[in-house]
Each structure stands twice: as structure tokens, then as C-alpha cells.
Amino acid sequence: MDLVSFARGPALEVALAVFCLGVVWRIVGFALLRIRRNFNEPRNSLVKAIIGGVIATGSRSWPHSEFTVRTGAGEALGYGYHIGLFIVILAFAPHIAFFGSLFGVTWPALPNSVITIFSVLTFTLLLAVLFRRVTHRVLRMLSNFDDYFSWFITTLVIVTGLMATAHIGGPYQTILGLHILSFDALLVWFPFGKLMHAFYIFPSRAINGTLLSRKGAAS
Amino acid sequence: MSITATLSANLALEEARSPEARVAGAMRGFALEIGALSAFRMESCIHCGICADACHFYIATEDPQYTPIWKVEPFKQAYKRESSAFAPVFRWLGLKKKVTADELEHWQYLLFDSCNMCGRCSLICPMGIDVSALIEQARHAMFEAGLAPTELYEKAANQKRTGQPEDSAEPYRDKLLAIGREFGVEIPLDKSDVEVMLTVPRTDIEHYPKAVAALARVMQHLGVSCTFRSDGLVAENYGYYAGGKEWQRQISLRLIDEALACKAKLLIVPECGHAYTALRWEAADLYGKPLPFKVRHVTEFLAEQLQLGKLTLRTAETGATTFHDPCQLVRKGGVTNAPRTLMKAMGVELHEMKNHGAFSFCCGGGGGVVDIQRAAPLRYRAMENKLREVDDTGASTFITSCSDCRRTFDDARSHFNWEKTPRSLLELVADNLAGTAGNAA
Numbered sequence: 001m002d003l004v005s006f007a008r009g010p011a012l013e014v015a016l017a018v019f020c021l022g023v024v025w026r027i028v029g030f031a032l033l034r035i036r037r038n039f040n041e042p043r044n045s046l047v048k049a050i051i052g053g054v055i056a057t058g059s060r061s062w063p064h065s066e067f068t069v070r071t072g073a074g075e076a077l078g079y080g081y082h083i084g085l086f087i088v089i090l091a092f093a094p095h096i097a098f099f100g101s102l103f104g105v106t107w108p109a110l111p112n113s114v115i116t117i118f119s120v121l122t123f124t125l126l127l128a129v130l131f132r133r134v135t136h137r138v139l140r141m142l143s144n145f146d147d148y149f150s151w152f153i154t155t156l157v158i159v160t161g162l163m164a165t166a167h168i169g170g171p172y173q174t175i176l177g178l179h180i181l182s183f184d185a186l187l188v189w190f191p192f193g194k195l196m197h198a199f200y201i202f203p204s205r206a207i208n209g210t211l212l213s214r215k216g217a218a219s
Numbered sequence: 220m221s222i223t224a225t226l227s228a229n230l231a232l233e234e235a236r237s238p239e240a241r242v243a244g245a246m247r248g249f250a251l252e253i254g255a256l257s258a259f260r261m262e263s264c265i266h267c268g269i270c271a272d273a274c275h276f277y278i279a280t281e282d283p284q285y286t287p288i289w290k291v292e293p294f295k296q297a298y299k300r301e302s303s304a305f306a307p308v309f310r311w312l313g314l315k316k317k318v319t320a321d322e323l324e325h326w327q328y329l330l331f332d333s334c335n336m337c338g339r340c341s342l343i344c345p346m347g348i349d350v351s352a353l354i355e356q357a358r359h360a361m362f363e364a365g366l367a368p369t370e371l372y373e374k375a376a377n378q379k380r381t382g383q384p385e386d387s388a389e390p391y392r393d394k395l396l397a398i399g400r401e402f403g404v405e406i407p408l409d410k411s412d413v414e415v416m417l418t419v420p421r422t423d424i425e426h427y428p429k430a431v432a433a434l435a436r437v438m439q440h441l442g443v444s445c446t447f448r449s450d451g452l453v454a455e456n457y458g459y460y461a462g463g464k465e466w467q468r469q470i471s472l473r474l475i476d477e478a479l480a481c482k483a484k485l486l487i488v489p490e491c492g493h494a495y496t497a498l499r500w501e502a503a504d505l506y507g508k509p510l511p512f513k514v515r516h517v518t519e520f521l522a523e524q525l526q527l528g529k530l531t532l533r534t535a536e537t538g539a540t541t542f543h544d545p546c547q548l549v550r551k552g553g554v555t556n557a558p559r560t561l562m563k564a565m566g567v568e569l570h571e572m573k574n575h576g577a578f579s580f581c582c583g584g585g586g587g588v589v590d591i592q593r594a595a596p597l598r599y600r601a602m603e604n605k606l607r608e609v610d611d612t613g614a615s616t617f618i619t620s621c622s623d624c625r626r627t628f629d630d631a632r633s634h635f636n637w638e639k640t641p642r643s644l645l646e647l648v649a650d651n652l653a654g655t656a657g658n659a660a
Binding site for chain 1: 253259273342349502553
């Protein structure tokens, strides 16, 4: 079995299994904890509170105007590489073919040259994000192994993908194999670290937004 | 104060465990008691650091340790080590160390001295995490570890025991009656079968007696059947500040029992922000069932009376006026419109601050910080921005609806030689009741 077959075959199967079981277990972990009841009299009805939660789910996508002067640049940087990742992951023809093999659904791809531009931009933004993390005093203090490893594994997938499409760094099949293996590694790491925020972000905003709206508090 | 000194001040003699053992127990208790919601909040943090940009302590100092989510870092660590989904993995790989007593000693300053639990950070988090809720829970663990600041601990202990946070030469009951005599207003006391039970901030009794008289005068004007209760006078809850959840419960129970005894259908929280949080949003949960009466802030009650046509107000000659939104009432409590409704009814020319309503900066004294002596220098730095915002409105009159905010601003007057005098919205209402002589209170 060559490297690509291994990465696409047994390695991917194991990675997907770890990913699925890990994500489910991490979410089940909350369900095993106590859920406290609210006995205080709500200011708003349940429906109004839930509407508040839905609004917060969307509105937290960008800081309130009172905060944008201080946080706008950092948020824009975050958005930049997230958008880049989404485009590269979802609009590159080989990736679409991969999703097609998994889910049986495909969609139109962007030209390879456009994807390459987005990949380079995304990589550049990821470097900027790392630079900011190690130079910004707050971020440096908050950061731990999870932050740096999650950055590393994400960047590794982008870098090996760029190398594969540009045919640099070694035989194409080897680099492609490493690219798929780095993706497998990302799947394995996903449930253990902060990449889980992909699953948490909307429920977190919705739950806290609902609870705050229940009190009539700002969200 | 060192951890040993704090512990010996805070813990009774029967506490035989070492500081390390007590801290370990508190952290484990925290991790095991955390509940699904707080665990979810902790898990959701992506270490983006944005919450720092909402915190007045960080904005004033640019010191990263004041980043709100960092203030719960040992507790995140304890949760991940003890009860998260992958806790055994974290322990096995040594990724999450045990929190030590020495670490927590430093966190006392971060959780108590440099956090007002104002909740501004909860509005900025892109993950929607209610950081201030986590800080409140972390304070519980600090209390269990014997690490609540001594000023808060002692006031909480006193209030739990006697109903008063501080001893006074004259019991508050007698002070209350004396205030009534001084301001010429009848103080309804220890009545039964009333509609409304009134409470009073200890800050008003000690510092702002006119506000106490104003409350009685307004209720008298409205003809509401109401009473103060000798055994349930004080609205504040120092158990809440100190992080003593059981003490907070007992202090709340004192008021709940009194409200039940006088058959009140409504308990009015006076101009005190954190008392509102403790009674409106937390008392029922600690009571274990819904309260058999409603809880409203006095400005909410008055705005409602206004809208029902039972209260009419005259135009108040305040000139250009600005209003400080108390965090616990407005941002965290949703009492945003009531004070503005009252001011509008009095024709107040309101000049809002740059950050107002839900985004208002804290006065710097909330969360018990104004009571912690060693925190004063940091508090003054943090409130400079707030004072600038007040000044920038160009207003000559400055109003608020929380007596602790008022006390904090009054303190700033003497510290900074600041020219504004914070006034009480309740007093302004009492001075402008239609059909009265005015300024009588």
C-alpha cells in the first residue's frame, strides 16, 4: 500500500472514527453534568428569550459598535483566515470530489488558480495570526499547547496542500500523501482541543443569548 | 495579606486542614459542582483575548492579567483536570496541573480586587460566553478555599449573623426611625398584611439618609400599603460579594422570611444594584423554588406607577443631566428603560455618555471592590475613563440609581477633586412629586 492509499484508506477511517466518537463524547460530557433549574421570575417569555438567543447567535458575529475600535482589526484577521479556509476546503475540485465520495453530493468548484491565491492568502493570514498570538501580551498569556498545536495542524494542512498543487518539496504522490495524513491528524486532534469551537460557537451564543434575554439583559 | 494571614482571618478555629488541603478541596468541589452550563462556557473559550477590550481594568492599565477570562484560569484548569470529558487524558498526560494555594493567593486579587462582576466582558465575547457568570462561580470556590478578602468575608459573616453587614452604635432599625423624624416622613415599620415590603441599602442608612426618606415619602404619596421589617431591613447581600453561596442563601432567606411574614406581594429593592441581582435573579434559585412574591427595583416600580397614571411628576430643574447606568441593574438586570422613563416624565434634559445603557462602564466600585481597601489605587485608575465620559457630556447634573455607585463616585470626588456630585434618581422623584411642596424629602 502506498502512502496516498494509506492516508486515504485506513488512516482516514481511523481519523474519522476518532473525530466522530471524540466529538460525541465531548458533547455527551456536558449532558452528564448537572443542569440547574431557574426558579427566578423571567422578565421575558420563553419565546421572546429564544428570539433573543437567535439574534445573539447572529449579532455576535461582529462586535457591538462600542467595541469595534479596539477589536475590529483582530476580528477581521480572524474572519480573514476562516473565510480563506472555508473557500479552500469547500471550493477546490479535489476536495469536492472527496466530499462527494463521503456524502454523495458535489457542487461546482472554483478554478485552481483562484484556490491557489486563496491558499496563499490564508497561509499569510495564519502567519499573521501566529505573530499576533506571540506578540500580543494578552494572547501570549492566554495561549497554551492547544492554541499552538491547533494552529500548527491547521497550517500544516494548508502548507502541504499548497506544496502538492505547486509540485514542490518532493514527488507529488508523497506530498499528496502527507497532505492527506496531515488532514487525518487534524481530524484526530479536533475533539481534544479548541477546534471544537466549530461545534460550540452557535449553541454557545444561542444558549447565553437566551438566558440573558430571559432576564431582559443585554446580549 | 498572605494566604496564611487571609486564612487565619477568614477561617474559624475548627478548620483544621492545611491551606493546601483546603484549596485542593475547594477546587475539586468547584470542578464537580460546576454544572453543564458553566462547563460549556469554559469549554467554549477560544483564547481570543477580546474580553480584555471590554474590561475597564485592562483598558486603564493594559496589564494582561486583568483579561476577564484569565481571572478564571485556575478554575478552567481544575475543571479540565477533574471533570471534563477528557479529564483522565489531561491528568495522564500532565497537561493540566493541580492548582496550588500559592497560585490561588494571586488570583484573589484578580477575582475580587480587579473585577466588579459588571458583565461588560460578557457582551464582547464572540463565543457568547457569560464571563461574569464564571467569575461569580470562581468566587464561590475562593470563598470555600478561605480566600475571600477579609473586608468582604467579615461583612458577610456579620450580616449572616445579625442582618447588618457592620456593627453600629445604633441598630439600623433605630437609625431608620431617626431618619423618618429628621426628614419629617412616617416610616412604616413591622406592619403585617401589606402589599409591599421595603428594604434599604446599608449604604443609604450610613451615607445617604435622604434617599431612605425619599423611598418612604414616595410610597406614602402613592398610598401603597407597605412596611420595612426590623429583621429584614438590609437589601445588600455580602454573601454574594464574598462568594459565600450558603451565606448568600441565608442572608436572602432572612428577607424572604420577612416578606412571607408580612404577606407582601411585592418586595422592592432600593437603589442598590447588586441587591437587585441577589434578590431578583438569584434568591429564588437559592430558595429552591419560585418566590411567592415579586421582586422589583424601585425605579421599575415607579416607572410602572407612572405608566398606570398613579404617579405624576413635576418638571425637575436639573439643567443638562447625565445618568450612570448601574451594571447590575441595566446591563445584567435589564432595568434600562425605567430610569429613563422617570427622567423623561420629569423633563430631564438627558445627555447620554459615550458608553451608556448596556455598554456603560462600571463605576469601579461594584462587586464589593469599593469595600476592599487595598484595591483603591487600581479602582481609581479604572474609573478615570468613566469620570472623563461623565465630564464629556457637559452635563452639570449627574444622576444614578445605585447607592454603591453613588458612594464610589462620591469617593472619587474627594480623591480626584472631581466637581460632580452624584445624585439619586429616587431622591429626584421624591423632590418632584406632583401635588407636593417639593424638596421636602
